[in-house]
Amino acid sequence: MRRMTVVAMAAAGAAVLLAGCTPAVPVAGVAEPVEVTAAVTDDQSDRVQSQTFEELAVADEAKSTKTLDVRVGGDAKVVRGAEYKQQSADDGPKPDVLPSDMQAVYVTSAETWPRVMVGVSDQPSEDTTPVVSVWVQDDVDTPYQFRNWAHMVPGATLPAMPGPTVGADELAMDSTIGEDTLQSYVDNYLELLRKGEDDDLNETFAEDSYRDQLFTARGVLTAAAKKADGKYVDTVEPEEKSTYALATADGGALIFAPLRIDSSFSVEDAKVSVPAADEPLVDGDLVDKVTHEYRDMVVMYVPPADSEDLPAVVAADHHLVRVSPDGAK
Amino acid sequence: MEIFLSLRTTGLIAGVIGVILLIVGFVADSVRPPEDVVAHADVSTSVVVVQSDFLTISPEGTLSIEGDGDIVAYTARPADAEAWLAEVDYTEVNSLPDWEALGTRDVAVPSPTPSPEPSSSASASASAAAEDDAKEESPSPSPSPEEKESSSASPSPSASPEPAIVPTEADPFIATEGRSTDLWRNSFIATNRLDIAVDSVPTGLTLVVMTEDGSALTGTDLSLTRVVNDDWITPLLWWGAVLVVVGLIALVVLFIDLRPAQARGESWMASRSADKKGIEKDGSRRSRRAAGAAIPQASLDDAPALTADAATPVDGAEASVDAESSADASSEPEVDSADGGPQAESDSASGDEDPHGNADSDFSDSVKADDDNVNDSTEGGPDDGPAPDGTEDRS
Numbered sequence: 001m002r003r004m005t006v007v008a009m010a011a012a013g014a015a016v017l018l019a020g021c022t023p024a025v026p027v028a029g030v031a032e033p034v035e036v037t038a039a040v041t042d043d044q045s046d047r048v049q050s051q052t053f054e055e056l057a058v059a060d061e062a063k064s065t066k067t068l069d070v071r072v073g074g075d076a077k078v079v080r081g082a083e084y085k086q087q088s089a090d091d092g093p094k095p096d097v098l099p100s101d102m103q104a105v106y107v108t109s110a111e112t113w114p115r116v117m118v119g120v121s122d123q124p125s126e127d128t129t130p131v132v133s134v135w136v137q138d139d140v141d142t143p144y145q146f147r148n149w150a151h152m153v154p155g156a157t158l159p160a161m162p163g164p165t166v167g168a169d170e171l172a173m174d175s176t177i178g179e180d181t182l183q184s185y186v187d188n189y190l191e192l193l194r195k196g197e198d199d200d201l202n203e204t205f206a207e208d209s210y211r212d213q214l215f216t217a218r219g220v221l222t223a224a225a226k227k228a229d230g231k232y233v234d235t236v237e238p239e240e241k242s243t244y245a246l247a248t249a250d251g252g253a254l255i256f257a258p259l260r261i262d263s264s265f266s267v268e269d270a271k272v273s274v275p276a277a278d279e280p281l282v283d284g285d286l287v288d289k290v291t292h293e294y295r296d297m298v299v300m301y302v303p304p305a306d307s308e309d310l311p312a313v314v315a316a317d318h319h320l321v322r323v324s325p326d327g328a329k
Numbered sequence: 330m331e332i333f334l335s336l337r338t339t340g341l342i343a344g345v346i347g348v349i350l351l352i353v354g355f356v357a358d359s360v361r362p363p364e365d366v367v368a369h370a371d372v373s374t375s376v377v378v379v380q381s382d383f384l385t386i387s388p389e390g391t392l393s394i395e396g397d398g399d400i401v402a403y404t405a406r407p408a409d410a411e412a413w414l415a416e417v418d419y420t421e422v423n424s425l426p427d428w429e430a431l432g433t434r435d436v437a438v439p440s441p442t443p444s445p446e447p448s449s450s451a452s453a454s455a456s457a458a459a460e461d462d463a464k465e466e467s468p469s470p471s472p473s474p475e476e477k478e479s480s481s482a483s484p485s486p487s488a489s490p491e492p493a494i495v496p497t498e499a500d501p502f503i504a505t506e507g508r509s510t511d512l513w514r515n516s517f518i519a520t521n522r523l524d525i526a527v528d529s530v531p532t533g534l535t536l537v538v539m540t541e542d543g544s545a546l547t548g549t550d551l552s553l554t555r556v557v558n559d560d561w562i563t564p565l566l567w568w569g570a571v572l573v574v575v576g577l578i579a580l581v582v583l584f585i586d587l588r589p590a591q592a593r594g595e596s597w598m599a600s601r602s603a604d605k606k607g608i609e610k611d612g613s614r615r616s617r618r619a620a621g622a623a624i625p626q627a628s629l630d631d632a633p634a635l636t637a638d639a640a641t642p643v644d645g646a647e648a649s650v651d652a653e654s655s656a657d658a659s660s661e662p663e664v665d666s667a668d669g670g671p672q673a674e675s676d677s678a679s680g681d682e683d684p685h686g687n688a689d690s691d692f693s694d695s696v697k698a699d700d701d702n703v704n705d706s707t708e709g710g711p712d713d714g715p716a717p718d719g720t721e722d723r724s
Contacts, residue, residue: 023555023556023557023558025425025426025427025428026386026387026425026553027386027424027425028382028383028385028386028423028424028425029382029385029386030382030385031380031381031382031384031385031532031533032532032533033532033533034406034407034531034532034533034534035531035532035533036514037406039406039409040511041514043514044511044513044514047511048511111406111408111409113412137509137511139412140409140412140413140508140509140512141413141416141508141509142509143509143510143511144509144511
């Protein structure tokens with residue numbers, strides 16, 4: 001009996017000792033923060049880019065946009081389709097070369113949608129400037145989609161951007177730099193495009209070849225219409241829902257603004273015609289009026305408030321997508 | 330005898346303590362909890378979510394998810410994962426209530442939405458069944474197993490609404506159910522059981538695990554390392570063993586007749602105690618001191634004899650006597666002086682050579698011998714005082 005008592009006491013003592021020596025169940029701590037705070041890592045952006053250019057390569061091969069489904073959409077798909085049509089004409093121009101090699105990729109740090117990713121390609125050739133490509137992810141369930149591209153304006157320089165590890169802040173268009181909102185910079189530039197180079201707004205933006213070409217074409221077409229007792233009218237409209245802005249490293253902003261430009265040319269007692277390369281884009285029978293529809297892309301750099309530099313368009317393209325007798329559908 | 334008994338008793342007590350320590354040690358060793366623990370939870374949804382904070386519980390552990398068919402795990406930023414999870418029912422592994430169980434939380438889509446799970450049937454036959462359903466325009470969303478068997482045996486290639494693309498290790502980022510995979514950063518893929526080393530999940534990212542075909546996962550495990558502070562058990566066993574051995578020795582001694590040894594020990598102890606009681610041996614220093622023979626008796630009356638024998642000048646003898654006088658003046662008992670000082674050896678040496686107390690001749694010899702010393706010491710002048718050497722030699 002005594003032995004049993006001793007054993008029992010020893011067991012109890014050992015249990016008590018062990019209970020005191022056994023650590024408590026661990027509880028969750030606070031994990032280290034994410035190393036790459038950008039919305040996408042290099043691997044993710046590489047995956048998006050490679051799938052995009054694979055999809056484009058297939059479409060280019062087929063000269064059809066039917067396969068442009070997952071990674072290519074929006075204006076890019078429309079513009080590419082127009083290029084395929086133009087290419088089908090005799091001696092039609094080849095589609096824009098879109099290099100898959102990027103010299104820089106700008107990603108956002110946003111945790112909301114839509115999100116934007118921008119790639120700046122290598123220079124495709126000596127005669128062509130690098131291409132600025134824009135991918136957009138509308139929501140968490142949709143993939144990043146290649147939506148727009150524009151060649152850099154000759155002589156322009158893209159501003160420094162936050163690195164791919166951190167990502168750039170995605171700015172709302174109503175956010176301000178200085179006293180003006182980002183949307184007002186876009187609106188002023190479109191107003192300048194509408195009014196022409198004689199407007200006071202011309203002095204508020206750095207020179208760029210995009211608007212020079214637009215003004216030159218307007219002058220030529222206006223004169224031609226007048227000569228034929230006709231009329232030339234163009235309209236410039238923003239696509240505000242598809243306009244995005246990223247904060248630059250210096251506190252400025254880089255705005256990606258798609259535009260819709262319609263130019264209507266009409267004559268009296270005559271019939272209009274279009275160049276052979278544009279004929280595949282004609283939708284309908286042209287008589288005395290023709291409307292060219294463009295899907296343009298403008299990339300504008302807005303410097304920080306304390307900078308003496310003027311806002312400048314650093315990349316822009318003028319893409320004809322449709323020719324119709326009666327204007328935009 | 331008493332000491333011996335107390336040693337034996339102490340040994341026996343140590344043995345008892347050793348037995349107790351051994352018992353405690355063995356019991357503790359047997360009930361010691363294992364260091365490697367696996368906490369488990371059953372799940373019934375097709376998606377399991379583990380937040381990065383929870384993974385800090387076992388940074389070197391392994392998270393396992395079980396299910397039927399291909400299982401894919403992705404990582405994503407918490408905000409992205411949260412947005413993606415807004416449209417699916419899922420189970421979140423979020424706590425560790427005890428060492429063997431994982432705490433989970435089932436989260437359902439708040440509003441009724443189309444289920445992302447096309448069927449709870451096995452993946453191999455599900456697509457074929459769907460194809461068959463499409464061909465036959467059957468409204469049944471979940472055909473019977475027999476139907477699936479038959480349809481899988483003869484699938485209709487022309488009736489397939491969607492190609493059966495599934496994530497693979499080569500390309501795990503295949504959109505399933507029409508949902509983008511652009512938010513996923515890392516991927517892990519396996520069949521039936523997916524083991525993910527926790528340290529392979531980048532910090533701060535949420536882990537989302539799902540089956541490729543939308544079927545329900547069955548369970549999840551997390552391996553843990555439990556650090557038990559049991560370093561004391563082994564030393565306890567060793568100490569117990571040592572004490573038990575001591576106790577055994579004491580026990581053996583208990584049964585051995587030690588009386589002869591005890592008798593010798595007692596006589597030895599008695600002789601020791603006799604010394605302590607003042608029974609000196611003949612010729613011992615103590616006995617000589619008790620007899621007082623070895624105590625030198627220096628007096629001024631002996632000085633002429635000393636002078637006559639001495640080959641040294643009288644001044645030296647006088648200096649010696651003065652020194653002796655001076656030593657006497659210190660009122661130190663002569664015996665104590667002889668015993669206590671470093672010169673006691675010269676005393677005993679003279680005593681040993683002549684134990685019957687021919688102290689004078691020895692004294693003369695020593696003084697003769699020491700006269701040189703005295704001279705030497707007096708060369709510096711009498712004012713040098715009674716140097717200890719000179720004083721003792723003369724005494």
